[in-house]
Amino acid sequence: MKNEIVNKHDATFKEVFSQKRIAKDFIENNIPKEALDIMDMDTLELQKDTFINKELQENFSDLIYRVKINNKDAYISFLIEHKSYKDKLAIFQLNKYILESWMTIIQKENKEELPIIVPMLIYHGKEKWNIRTDIRDMIPGFCQLPEFFRERVPVFKHDFFNIGEYEENDFQKLTRLTAMMLKAFKYSFEEDLEVVLKNFLLALEEVQKEESFETIIYYGEIYLRYIELTNGDVMEEDIRNEIIKLDGKGAVTMSILERRELLGMEKGLQEGIEKGLQEGMQKRNIEIAKNLIKEGLEVDLIVKTTGLSKSEVEELREQLNN
Structure with a gap:
């Protein structure tokens, strides 16, 4: 095993x-x-x-x-x-x-x-x-x-x-998005959490020059989740502290954290309020799904990212194709 x-x-x-x-x-x-x-x-x-x-x-x-x-x-x-x-x-x-x-x-x-x-x-x-x-x-x-x-x-x-x-020149020949995701693997065994988080935040800032906001959120969440999986002690407070050190950078990461908070709040609200939030989240997830479809992502991964059903994503793709 x-x-x-x-x-x-x-x-x-x-x-x-x-x-x-x-x-x-x-x-x-x-x-x-x-x-x-x-x-x-x-x-x-x-x-x-x-x-x-x-x-x-x-x-x-x-x-x-x-x-x-x-x-x-x-x-x-x-x-x-x-x-x-x-x-x-x-x-x-x-x-x-x-x-x-x-x-x-x-x-x-x-x-x-x-x-x-x-x-x-x-x-x-x-x-x-x-x-x-x-x-x-x-x-x-x-x-x-x-x-x-x-x-x-x-x-x-x-x-x-x-x-x-990999050295920096090895990453430079790739798109910024590919480079960012490979850096996740490069720094996964780094013992200094501050180095790990700093490289994550800076890589995410670089990707903004080439990618849509929805794409950045999608891949940024994968990267952040990977950091949490391989660094059991990392807390959201650690990430926020690193953002402060970057002097104005890290806005995308803040968006990811805020989105997580919104999802967490959704679970704790009363049923009536929760229904309203769910409807809002559903509309937002539909818009995110449309953008991810345009980016060419696989249906199964769009389902995983947005929480929409496979049939809903396929229906959206058919609408966009028409």
Whole structure:
């Protein structure tokens, strides 16, 4: 069984990277141009299935996108590393994942052709992680071997991203929104709560230059909730104190806190007053949902954010499309 802290990181990572715009931004900034040139990123689509079996669940979890490469189905697989220590077997575990993915596709879909699977291994733990990403590097003198031998060594290669070691220039190539959410993972193990909160508040201010208020509220709430999950001692008073230190910044965070207070007040009011507030909140949530639909967010995440039912969100989307 995965421990509680792994589940917290896992759930937040999947919530963030299941947003197509975040995944697309990350892919486009971490795959070479010659590869992107034959990828149809407009076909990028989140898959509900997973290739992880029970044996590999302790090592990774995955989030899979289908995409067309040279007009053929292919997969981009975001693999989240659960370990916090160097493991020499990680490269073999990851490639076992790929082999079993192909076996699943062949068996389930009864196909004889294999799709390309691009594994992107993401890690953000405290410990330095310098595992090999190409199994051929483990064979001494591989490049000097005759072609006969080189052709018989399987190409087990993957891309590795240590978010914990990202520098500011690594974030700058991404959109401000993607950078903000990756910073949530980078600073999740930071022991100084003041540093964590300061980076959160400043990142949220930066995002205002590119995003709508509704989008900022949505992602800001995810970030803030993640801070609370990974820093059990954080209190709203701590956040308010950090806002004061930022000399006029932090207005968006105040909006998130005020929205939370409004939701808390709603629970404690008498039935008649509560009904009036609920109607007001319903109208506001409908407006938020409309804006999130325009931003291209998935229906399930809009439902989670606004509290509207799936049928209500789908009806709103149909109205906007018409």
